[in-house]
Amino acid sequence: MYVSHLQLADYRSYPEVYLELGPGISTFVGANGTGKTNLVEAIGYVATLDSHRVSTDAPLVRKGAERAVVRAAVVRGDRTAMIDLEITPGKANRARLNRAPATRPREILGILRAVLFAPEDLALVKGDPGERRRFLDELLVARAPRLAGVRSDYDRVLKQRNALLKSASASLAKRRDVDLSTLDVWDEHLATAGADLIAARLSLVSELQPLVAKSYAELTSAGGPPVLQYRCSAVPDDATPVPSEHPQLVDTLRAALRDSRDQELQRGVGLVGPHRDDLRLHLDDLPAKGYASQGEAWSYALSLRLAGFELLRADGDDPVLILDDVFAELDAERRRRLAEHVRYAEQVLVSAAVPDDIPDELRGARFVVREGGVTRE
């Protein structure tokens, strides 16, 4: 698939911009701070309803404006889908598909699929577990939009349960009696919804493993092989295997909630469940986080993204591949190998501050980005 038109109004630095794009490679060149990332961030938002840079919507709306509009046409085979998104901070977003009346924004998930490489990706290896959970969950939803529902069900249970734990913990601190019968009910809901999410992540991780190993070997001959391990907060230690079947996962979560109840009540927050899990990244048998060199960490991060791309591609057509300012981070050898890997994707969007950072393999239609405007050369 590819994005054939992108129109932004009051999005980030752009009062108004309109772009026509084709399949194949397009490059965006402009000095730092001119708005390259803003463009690709908007495309990413249409794909995931989320920005890769910020967790709230307010920064996406141009300073002084009330709402931002992102409109994209997505071509898939011989069909074109028109997506309209209206982003109003503090309010529910509005979405339209093919100019039909508004639908729930969630309905447009899965129409545009994109894989975005960004300088922030190094945090996949070096950052907190939250970065890796987000990587897994975004990929899950891109593959099966239904899982957005599983995610939000879990988040809702978590919020309710945390609210209860917080008030119970406050009452206990004042030595007041608390009625814990409703906590049992939330435990049960957390175990069921949590098991749904963990089961989906586990099967994703096992599909990713060989693809990450393959990509890593293609990018570098240093270090490796990469080994992925899903660390589940509901099992006591690394040595305990995580059950892969749903009913056993529910039991595991139930038991863990029972065991940590006193601690949870004391701290007033939920300590068990997929929101506390991690995807451990190893190089051979060493944790990448502490041991990988800068180059190895980059190769690892790129391999994860490339593996995600391969998975999505295997489900049907190519997702849009976006490389935002990543070449500046890589040495010449990794640049060339990455370019070799991605050049034949149906659509590749590349941004760089310095044109020479873009490998020769990725010269295509060229756009120049200047403050507030984009022009095709």
Add this chain to the structure above:
Amino acid sequence: MYEGAVQNLIDELGRLPGVGPKSAQRIAFHLLAAETADVKRLTHALTEVKERVRFCDICGNVSEEEECRICRDARRDGAVICVVEESKDVVAIERTREYRGRYHVLGGAISPIEGVGPDDLRIKELMARLSDGQVTELILATDPNLEGEATATYLARLVKPMGLKVTRLASGLPVGGDLEYADEVTLGRAFEGRRSLED
């Protein structure tokens, strides 16, 4: 900001559910421009609803008397109680004409985020109604969303020792929504296909 009375009205309207500041302003200016007689009718309706309407002593449904029309109706089956969150759910279920038992209105659902626990709902009153052994089936018709499910699970566990038949509306209802938004046919079917809760 407007002067005294107008701003007062806007503030009061803005406190109503689903009315944002902009709508509040629009309604306020609509009322300012309206005929005096029309506005009098509205104030009368507001006063009357607070003076005349109350909640049924037995089931908690809105009623103009101590007991509501359904609780007073001797033809309704006293062996079945259908538990709902709000009075508007009673209206929705009555529309289906599938149900001939009685109701119990909880006044909401368990939601720690909003500070609503079992003690804030009419659960004690429900337990009192179940204690004389007349009721043999309890239908849990709370909303098909997380809070409704949690409330149903809680009630099912609470009444388990009583040995009643406890049922939950069949799936097919729009998930995540309110009972009142389900159309009559869907809701009627959900009633017919209600399933027993084991746990």
